[in-house]
Amino acid sequence: MTEQEKMLSGELYYPSDKLLTALRKQCRQQLDLLNATCQTEHKKRSQLLKTLFGSTGKRLYIESTFKCDYGENIHVGEKFFANFNCVILDAAKVTFGDNCMLAPQVGIYTATHPIDPIQRATGIEFAKPITLGDNCWVGGMAVINPGVTLGNNVVVASGAVVTKSFGDNVVIGGNPARVIKSIDTRVVHTTGKTS
Template sequence: MDEFQKMLAGELYNPSDNNLSLMRARTRKLIDNFNHSSFEEEQSRLKLLKSLLGKAGNNISIHQNFYCDYGCNIYVGSNFFANYDCVILDCAEVHFGDNCMLGPQVGIYTATHPLDPIERASGLESAKPIHIGNDCWIGGHATINPGVTLGNNVVVASGSVVTKSFGHNLVIGGNPARVIRELKCSSGTTPEEKEAK
């Protein structure tokens, strides 16, 4: 496997690899163009986003400034909104369902490093994918850590640090994040109650 394949497979990889460095350089140019574009240039901004992201659904909007490592590992559903200063470290895949909203200064981090100090000093790192379901709202300054999966209709309170995965229809918050309350679907039942009927 090459270093890009190792990275996506969750194995230790060398981020200084020439191919990865070239990929990040391309991404930085696109991000720089996007972050310096005018809001009045809606079509050109959308074109930049679609050339940057691995997949982009209909009706997506990202405010400046936006930062990511590769872009090609970010998969965004329809009706996606990210507010100012969003950072997505997409060394592994990051998937968003439909109708997702991110508050300002949200950080989504797939990148991680060895706990052993000697191994960490070698410069090798790894990454774990993140999956965000449909209809999720992540509040401002929230952090989503490597390997987290959030189900559908999850609200993350602002300032939270999400260190583990959660199911559907929840408000979570805190550091580390925990369940604050359960939510009803718009039909008034949870998915589990629907399945039981």
């Protein structure tokens, strides 16, 4: 297996591999172009993102600055939005459903390292995929760690550190994140008010 194949399959790999280094460099060049493009040039920014990401919905918008490792491992649904200073380390697949929103300074990290210090010192690492369902909202400065899956309609409180997966219709927060409350989707009306 190549180092890229190992990376994408969740096995230990060396990120210093020539191909992976070249792919990250290419991604940085695309990000430099995106982040230098005026925020008012929505069509151009959208096209740059559609070229950068593995797949997208028709409508997406990301504020600058935005950073990621490869770009091609990120898949976003319809109406994706990320606010200022979002970082997605996409050494593994990162998937967003429709209508997902990321507040400023959100970090989504698939990359991780061995706990053993001798093994870690070799530079080897591994990655675990992250998935967010439809209608997820991640609050400012929240961190989503490797291997996490969030269901539909999940709200992540600002500053939360998400270390495990959660199902549908919950508000989570804290460090480590835990369920704060459930969301009863039966009582939410189109006005946004609950009854």
